[in-house]
Amino acid sequence: xxxxxxxxxxxxxxxxxxxxxxxxxxxxxxxxxxxxxxxxxxxxxxxxxxxxxxxxxxxxxxxxxxxxxxxxxxxxxxxxxxxxxxxxxxxxxxxxxxxxxxxxxxxxxxxxxxxxxxxxxxxxxxxxxxxxxxxxxxxxxxxxxxxxxxxxxxxxxxxxxxxxxxxxxxxxxxxxxxxxxxxxxxxxxxxxxxxxxxxxxxxxxxxxxxxxxxxxxxxxxxxxxxxxxxxxxxxxxxxxxxxxxxxxxxxxxxxxxxxxxxxxxxxxxxxxxxxxxxxxxxxxxxxxxxxxxxxxxxxxxxxxxxxxxxxxxxx
Amino acid sequence: xxxxxxxxxxxxxxxxxxxxxxxxxxxxxxxxxxxxxxxxxxxxxxxxxxxxxxxxxxxxxxxxxxxxxxxxxxxxxxxxxxxxxxxxxxxxxxxxxxxxxxxxxxxxxxxxxxxxxxxxxxxxxxxxxxxxxxxxxxxxxxxxxxxxxxxxxxxxxxxxxxxxxxxxxxxxxxxxxxxxxxxxxxxxxxxxxxxxxxxxxxxxxxxxxxxxxxxxxxxxxxxxxxxxxxxxxxxxxxxxxxxxxxxxxxxxxxxxxxxxxxxxxxxxxxxxxxxxxxxxxxxxxxxxxxxxxxxxxxxxxxxxxxxxxxxxxxxxxxxxxxxxxxxxxxxxxxxxxxxxxxxxxxxxxxxxxxxxxxxxxxxxxxxxxxxxxxxxxxxxxxxxxxxxxxxxxxxxxxxxxxxxxxxxxxxxxxxxxxxxxxxxxxxxxxxxxxxxxxxxxxxxxxxxxxxxxxxxxxxxxxxxxxxxxxxxxxxxxxxxxxxxxxxxxxxx
Numbered sequence: 001x002x003x004x005x006x007x008x009x010x011x012x013x014x015x016x017x018x019x020x021x022x023x024x025x026x027x028x029x030x031x032x033x034x035x036x037x038x039x040x041x042x043x044x045x046x047x048x049x050x051x052x053x054x055x056x057x058x059x060x061x062x063x064x065x066x067x068x069x070x071x072x073x074x075x076x077x078x079x080x081x082x083x084x085x086x087x088x089x090x091x092x093x094x095x096x097x098x099x100x101x102x103x104x105x106x107x108x109x110x111x112x113x114x115x116x117x118x119x120x121x122x123x124x125x126x127x128x129x130x131x132x133x134x135x136x137x138x139x140x141x142x143x144x145x146x147x148x149x150x151x152x153x154x155x156x157x158x159x160x161x162x163x164x165x166x167x168x169x170x171x172x173x174x175x176x177x178x179x180x181x182x183x184x185x186x187x188x189x190x191x192x193x194x195x196x197x198x199x200x201x202x203x204x205x206x207x208x209x210x211x212x213x214x215x216x217x218x219x220x221x222x223x224x225x226x227x228x229x230x231x232x233x234x235x236x237x238x239x240x241x242x243x244x245x246x247x248x249x250x251x252x253x254x255x256x257x258x259x260x261x262x263x264x265x266x267x268x269x270x271x272x273x274x275x276x277x278x279x280x281x282x283x284x285x286x287x288x289x290x291x292x293x294x295x296x297x298x299x300x301x302x303x304x305x306x307x308x309x310x311x312x313x314x315x
Numbered sequence: 316x317x318x319x320x321x322x323x324x325x326x327x328x329x330x331x332x333x334x335x336x337x338x339x340x341x342x343x344x345x346x347x348x349x350x351x352x353x354x355x356x357x358x359x360x361x362x363x364x365x366x367x368x369x370x371x372x373x374x375x376x377x378x379x380x381x382x383x384x385x386x387x388x389x390x391x392x393x394x395x396x397x398x399x400x401x402x403x404x405x406x407x408x409x410x411x412x413x414x415x416x417x418x419x420x421x422x423x424x425x426x427x428x429x430x431x432x433x434x435x436x437x438x439x440x441x442x443x444x445x446x447x448x449x450x451x452x453x454x455x456x457x458x459x460x461x462x463x464x465x466x467x468x469x470x471x472x473x474x475x476x477x478x479x480x481x482x483x484x485x486x487x488x489x490x491x492x493x494x495x496x497x498x499x500x501x502x503x504x505x506x507x508x509x510x511x512x513x514x515x516x517x518x519x520x521x522x523x524x525x526x527x528x529x530x531x532x533x534x535x536x537x538x539x540x541x542x543x544x545x546x547x548x549x550x551x552x553x554x555x556x557x558x559x560x561x562x563x564x565x566x567x568x569x570x571x572x573x574x575x576x577x578x579x580x581x582x583x584x585x586x587x588x589x590x591x592x593x594x595x596x597x598x599x600x601x602x603x604x605x606x607x608x609x610x611x612x613x614x615x616x617x618x619x620x621x622x623x624x625x626x627x628x629x630x631x632x633x634x635x636x637x638x639x640x641x642x643x644x645x646x647x648x649x650x651x652x653x654x655x656x657x658x659x660x661x662x663x664x665x666x667x668x669x670x671x672x673x674x675x676x677x678x679x680x681x682x683x684x685x686x687x688x689x690x691x692x693x694x695x696x697x698x699x700x701x702x703x704x705x706x707x708x709x710x711x712x713x714x715x716x717x718x719x720x721x722x723x724x725x726x727x728x729x730x731x732x733x734x735x736x737x738x739x740x741x742x743x744x745x746x747x748x749x750x751x752x753x754x755x756x757x758x759x760x761x762x763x764x765x766x767x768x769x770x771x772x773x774x775x776x777x778x779x780x781x782x783x784x785x786x787x788x789x790x791x792x793x794x795x796x797x798x799x800x801x802x803x804x805x806x807x
Contacts, residue, residue, distance in 0.1 A: 032695025036703060038351065039437045040359025050433045082351035083504065084488045094505060149535050156543040164539035166529060167506055262531045262540070264505025272505075275665075276351065277695040 004305055012298050019290045020072075024065050027283050033057075034081045034277040055081050068283060077284040082276050087284045090269065097167055097181075098258070098265035102250040104178070104185040109193035110243065116193075117200025122227055124205060132197060139194030144253070148187035148260045155183060165261035184261045188253060192246045199242050203235040210234075236307055244300030248293035340805055341525040342786070344798060345537065345546040347553050349505065349530035352488035355474040356429060359437035361715065361796035364474035365550070366508055366528050368797035371412075372477035372493035375403055375422065375456075376468050382626065382717070382794035384472050388417065388494060389456075398463030398748055405454045409517040411480050412498040419450040425478045426458070438475040441466075463746040465753055469718065473795065496521040496801045506530065510800070522788075522804035541567070541781050548782040548789065550798050553667075555613040558779050570780040571615060573792040576713035577622050578668055580676060580771030583707055585731040588657055595768035597647035599637035601683040602676060606639075608774050611671035616774035621761040622720050625775050626792055629757040633765040637772065644683045656684025659708030663689060664697040668776060669711040676711070676771075702729045713776045717794055720757070721745070723764050732769045 035051040036043065052058055059067075071078055077087035120132040156164035162183055168176040207213065208231050216226045255267030262268070266285055273281040348362040355363045355372055369377060377387035386392075389403035409417040428434060430442040444464050449457045460467065470476065483492035491499050496516045500509035508528045512521050529546055531537045534554035540546050541561070551572075552558075561567045580602065588594045604618040617625045620633030648654065663673040670691065677687045687709060692700065701707045707729075714722070724741035726733035737760060744756040765772070782789060788803040 032693065032699050033703075034695070036698045037695045038358050038360070039435070043359065043437050044439055046432075047435060047437070047439055051435050054435070084352050085504075090504060149539075152536075152539040152543075156539055156545075160543065163545045164543040165531070165536050166540075166545065167503075169503065259533045260536055262506075262529075262533065262536050264503065268505055272349070275693055275695070278351075 001305065005302060008298050008301050012294055015294050016291060019294075020069055020287060021065075023283055023286050023290070024068065027279050027286075028061060028064070030277075030279075032277045034279060037277045038082060068280070072284070072287065078280040080273075080278055080281050082273075082278045083281075087281050090281065091266065091285060091288060094264060094266045094269050096170060097263055098251065098254055098267060100178075101181050101185055101188070101254060101258075101263070101265060102247060104181055105188035105192065105250050106243070106247060108185055108189035109196055109246070112189065112193040113196035113200055116197040118204065118227075118232070120197070120201045121204035121208065122224070129201075132201070136194035136197045139190050140198075142190070144187045144191050145256045145260050147190055148183065148257055151183050151187060152260070165263065167263050180263075184254075184257050184263060187260075188250055188257055192250065196239065196242055196246070200235070200239050203238045204231055207231040207235045233307065237304060240300055240303055240307065244296050247296045248289075251289055251292055339522055339524055341527065342523050342548065342800070342803065342805075343527045343529055343546045344800070345529045345531050345540060345549040346798065347530070347532045347537075347551050350508070353491040353499070353502070353508075354479075354487045355477055356425070356479060357435040357437070357488075364796045365798050366510075367491060367493070367495075368474045368477075368795065369495065369799040369801055370497045370510055370526070371491055371495045371499055372474070372479070373495050374471055374473070374477045375405075376472040378472050378717075378794045378797070380790035380792055380794070380799070382624075382792070384468050387472070388422070388478055392468070394748070398465075398746070399460050401458040401460070401467060402451070403456045403458070405456065406517060407454060409494050410515055411483065411494055412492045412513060413480075413483055414515075415480060415482060417478060417480070417494050418453040419456045420453075421478055421480050422456045423448045423450050424481045426476065428479075428484075429476060436475055438470075438473055441470040441473065442476065463748065465745060465748045466718065473717075474797070497526060500525065519801075521801050523800060526800045526803075528798070544783070548780065548786055550778075550780045550789075552779045552781045555615050555779055558613065558615070558781075561779075561781050566784060568782050568784050568786070570782065570789060570791055571777050572780050572790065573617070573624070573626050574713075574715060574776045574778055574796075575624055575717040575719075575794060576715040576776030577619060577624065577719075578616070578672070578711065578713040578773045578776050579622065580773060581701075581707075581710045581712055581730045582770050583705060583709070583730060584733070584769060585705070586708060588651070588653060589659075589708065591651050592767055593647055593651035594653060596637075597644045597651065597653075597683070598680070598685070599768045599771055600640045600647065601644035601685070602637075602679055602771050602773070603639040604634070604773055606679070607672050607675050610675045611668055612774070612777075615777045615779065617777065619772045619775050621765040621772055622714070622723065622770070623757070623761050624717075627718070629754045631758050631761055633761065634772075636765055637768065641679075641682050648683060648685075653684070656686065658686045658688065661687040661689045661709045661711075662697065662701050662707045663691050663711055664694055664701075665691075666713070668713060672711050672773065676709075705729050705731065709771075711773070715776075715796065720760055720764075723760070723769060730770055732764070732767070734763070734767065737763050 035048045039047060039051060068078060080087050080090060116132050120129040123129050152164050155162045168180045170177045213226050213231055216230050254265055255271055258265045258267040259271060270282060270285050346365050350363040350366055351358060351360050353363060353367060355367055373387045375387055375389040376384050379385055388406055388409060390406045391404045393402045405419060411417055426445060426448045429436045430439060430445055444460050444462060445458055446461050447459045451457050479487060480492060496513055497510035498513045500511040502508045510526045512524050531540055537549060537553050538557055541549050558569055562569050582589045582595055584590060608614060608616045618634050619625060620637055623630045661673055661677055663669045673689055677689055680687050701710050721741050722728050723732050724738045740756055740760050744753060747753050747756060780789060785806045787806050790799055
């Protein structure tokens with residue numbers, strides 16, 4: 001198990017190095033001078049130069065890459081060109097919205113998907129199965145930002161149960177803060193729950209057809225007992241893969257949802273920074289997202305090994 | 316010595332406030348864009364002024380909502396006969412929000428900082444004509460100019476010339492310290508900025524206790540926030556198509572706010588075939604302004620025939636000279652040698668006036684045989700390619716700086732209009748202080764650029780402000796980008 005984890009850790013680091021180079025190059029070759037953006041149409045050349053100097057934009061590409069990566073290794077993500085505050089501080093602040101939102105959405109989608117998938121699989125072909133399947137089909141098809149707008153119209157504009165967006169802040173209290181994350185989390189969770197429920201169902205049906213289930217049934221277990229005791233654990237592998245992928249989708253997919261609900265999260269930060277050519281913020285936040293995705297995949301790999309001992313041995 | 320009229324800020328504001336009973340309390344104002352930082356003197360971002368101008372920071376002079384200039388921190392001033400020396404008498408008892416006194420030294424510091432060698436002031440050029448700022452006594456400051464400048468009082472009213480203190484300059488981007496009727500409270504980045512009433516204000520105090528600015532750029536989110544009454548005011552509402560719905564709803568009032576934004580079809584005057592005045596004139600007849608206003612702006616906006624704001628007293632309506640007449644346009648193109656039309660580029664920045672307007676203009680130009688190939692750019696790209704690189708045929712942009720006809724006197728400015736006669740007129744205008752003569756010059760300038768059809772003049776940008784019915788005292792036109800909350804209050 002230790003060797004397995006070590007091997008995965010090495011590939012994690014390699015992925016990070018490659019990602020950092022790609023991100024840096026992509027962001028740096030995008031046309032648009034941050035200083036010109038900040039000073040606007042009446043700025044003079046000497047003013048622009050003074051600002052570029054202040055921002056450290058005059059160094060060579062390699063110098064800038066090394067200082068960026070070197071800084072990150074020390075936990076220093078640089079200073080935002082536009083906001084002039086440390087990027088790590090900005091990320092830290094916004095993380096407290098994006099991360100809870102992603103976890104909230106993930107929890108919601110799992111809570112909906114597991115029972116729905118299991119229920120549908122255990123009653124294959126019944127009305128319950130058909131309705132779960134058609135509802136989830138709909139859930140996959142509906143774009144989440146459109147669904148978000150509908151919810152805003154219903155719950156914020158008409159019923160006034162929720163505010164239309166914005167974030168109450170954690171200092172106001174846990175419940176008001178969670179309340180402002182509820183509609184966005186539901187909007188994010190809906191398509192994810194639909195996919196997850198379908199995967200859960202089909203994976204469970206696959207394992208229910210395996211020989212060992214027939215054996216278990218032959219030993220005298222009821223269909224229900226066989227499902228809970230033997231099939232479910234084996235059906236979890238593909239489901240875990242999807243959950244791992246979904247977490248990254250949730251972090252990234254929040255860009256749109258955060259704009260619909262004007263939540264000051266990481267997604268909105270990236271969006272604003274790209275248009276303001278706040279390159280250092282874009283680089284660092286994207287790097288962080290990549291790190292989160294790679295880390296989650298790593299954890300999922302480890303979770304596979306825990307769920308399925310065969311993987312440990314094979315690797 | 317000439318003595319300028321004195322107009323007291325205090326009494327002007329008092330009049331506004333006296334009408335209608337006052338109700339204090341808090342107000343939430345939504346804006347589209349969040350300021351990148353909070354120093355109006357070192358960035359072009361209008362969003363900074365939208366939050367801080369007049370509220371937190373004040374200059375020697377200031378704009379009122381009708382565009383006139385009234386005293387700010389300078390209660391009066393004298394201009395020498397030759398127009399080269401301005402002596403400002405400062406208001407007494409003014410303190411910064413950190414408790415320190417505002418005096419002539421601070422004025423000198425602020426103006427010297429704006430015009431310094433390493434200044435990052437976005438409007439540095441406006442203050443370049445100042446040769447020295449001298450402290451006469453704690454309440455008197457003397458400005459000396461290299462040449463007479465009729466716009467100096469106007470230039471000093473810009474947000475870029477507000478008075479800041481040397482002791483608080485270090486943290487100004489995060490913790491702005493000004494002299495205004497509101498002081499900075501807190502900033503939840505990405506979400507909101509809260510201002511608090513300044514109880515030690517030197518002039519007429521603000522009515523509201525707290526003002527929270529919230530930043531919502533997505534049009535559908537903006538709609539929901541107003542409809543759900545999450546915000547009390549939305550200044551610069553992003554979706555003009557919703558305006559009729561708000562007008563019909565008794566809960567809201569709609570203000571159509573005139574801005575300083577001359578929205579033009581900028582034309583690269585050095586690039587063939589646009590270097591031919593006949594081609595530019597032909598284009599001006601190919602464009603149906605009203606169709607663009609209706610189609611792109613849902614009817615909001617005033618047609619313009621030159622680069623000047625229609626609400627300005629010196630404006631002349633020249634739209635008739637470039638009336639919509641596609642047949643005439645075709646004839647003129649043929650005379651210019653382009654009977655079969657030509658191909659060009661139309662590079663559009665992100666705002667909806669440009670993106671929507673661009674589609675309509677491209678269709679109108681196609682009618683007369685001009686193929687304009689549209690490409691959509693982000694602002695940073697636009698600044699690089701169009702504004703700096705001058706690599707464009709046509710573009711659409713709203714020039715939001717107040718009273719900016721002087722850009723036509725700069726041959727290296729991105730549309731590259733180079734005409735010595737115009738430059739001479741502009742030099743005279745800058746030096747002239749007499750209003751009647753200024754008007755004469757301004758009119759001549761407007762006519763010259765209209766006759767040369769330097770750019771396609773489309774419309775004066777108007778933005779809707781949606782407010783709850785009980786909100787009183789908002790600006791009804793916007794001579795500068797600002798959300799002046801100092802006189803705003805709730806109706807009883």
